[in-house]
Amino acid sequence: MENSEPVADRGGAKGPRYQALADILQNEIESGVYPVGTRMPTELELCNRFSVSRFTVREALRRMIDNGMILRRQGSGTVVVSKNPTTMFVQKLNSIDELLQYSIDTRLKVKNSAAVEVDANTAKMIGCEPGTSWHKIESIRYLDEKSPICWTDVYVLPEHKSLADRIGEDTTPVFMVLEKEFNVVAEEVTMDLFAGSIEESKAWEMGVEPSSPTLIIVRKYKDQNGRVFEVSVSEHPAGRFTFSIDLLRSSNTD
Numbered sequence: 001m002e003n004s005e006p007v008a009d010r011g012g013a014k015g016p017r018y019q020a021l022a023d024i025l026q027n028e029i030e031s032g033v034y035p036v037g038t039r040m041p042t043e044l045e046l047c048n049r050f051s052v053s054r055f056t057v058r059e060a061l062r063r064m065i066d067n068g069m070i071l072r073r074q075g076s077g078t079v080v081v082s083k084n085p086t087t088m089f090v091q092k093l094n095s096i097d098e099l100l101q102y103s104i105d106t107r108l109k110v111k112n113s114a115a116v117e118v119d120a121n122t123a124k125m126i127g128c129e130p131g132t133s134w135h136k137i138e139s140i141r142y143l144d145e146k147s148p149i150c151w152t153d154v155y156v157l158p159e160h161k162s163l164a165d166r167i168g169e170d171t172t173p174v175f176m177v178l179e180k181e182f183n184v185v186a187e188e189v190t191m192d193l194f195a196g197s198i199e200e201s202k203a204w205e206m207g208v209e210p211s212s213p214t215l216i217i218v219r220k221y222k223d224q225n226g227r228v229f230e231v232s233v234s235e236h237p238a239g240r241f242t243f244s245i246d247l248l249r250s251s252n253t254d
Contacts, residue, residue: 017052018059024050025060029069029080040070040078066239068147068207081207084147106149107171111205112138113164118155125218126155126231134231135161139168140205141234150236151202157229160184175221175230184229188222198235208237215241 025046028034041049046057061078064070067085072078116136123130137154154174156163159182166177175186193215200210214235221230 016059018056018063021046021050021052021056021060022063025064026067026069026085030083032083034080036080036083038080040080042077068237068240071207071209106141106143108139108141108152108168108174110137110139110164110168113161115158115161125233127220127228133158135164137164137167148206149240150234151198151206152232152234155231155233160229174232178221178230184223186221186230187224188226190220190222192218196235198237202235206237213238 025034025040034040040046040061043054043057043061046052046060047054050057061070061072065072069080069082069085070078071081114136115133117131117133118126118128120130123132126134128134134155135158137156139152139154141149141152143149154163154167156178160178163174163177163181166181167174178184179186196214196216197211198206198208198214203210203212214237217232217234217236219230219232219234220228223229
């Protein structure tokens with residue numbers, strides 16, 4: 001492993017030295033030099049090995065943290081959490097139909113399912129009274145098997161608790177499974193987006209630092225009677241998700 005060959009001499013690398021160093025370390029992780037769960041060398045060791053400054057090392061590591069391959073854990077150093085860079089998912093919206101089809105290119109993996117009585121904070125977010133009974137399905141949404149996009153908590157009515165056994169088998173959106181299995185149709189969908197920070201238990205699953213910034217998207221699905229029958233709360237770590245929306249100016253000037 002010891003090698004004092006300067007980064008600039010590695011394959012005629014072009015661009016910033018920190019990017020060249022990040023590329024080298026990424027290739028070493030992908031090839032198994034540093035398996036998932038193991039610690040990376042210290043900053044000083046990397047400085048000595050590649051004959052670069054600490055700034056170069058830190059910037060290279062920062063880029064690898066941003067792409068989801070490594071994570072800095074207090075007391076444990078820099079740990080490899082993924083063999084491959086995390087892919088950003090971009091959703092382009094031009095209509096309400098595309099909003100409803102959010103999950104066509106993604107898949108849910110259910111982590112836990114249980115009956116809950118929501119606390120005040122959760123009740124405010126999903127729009128109900130504190131203490132209201134829901135069935136909560138905790139899951140992770142993936143773009144592919146190695147790229148977690150977000151942590152998603154799905155709240156459904158208690159009578160729909162068996163939904164947990166029916167989602168994740170394919171890319172069918174949750175609301176469409178509800179429609180098929182329980183004959184409830186989404187006549188109205190509201191969506192709220194806001195910034196937040198991820199709690200520790202979810203952070204390790206997503207390969208990010210606890211309390212790191214997230215984009216939170218809350219979707220509420222209402223039936224023809226205006227009753228909310230599903231609420232999904234998705235937390236996307238920074239850099240994992242982008243909305244792309246096209247807007248056209250109306251030609252009507254009246």
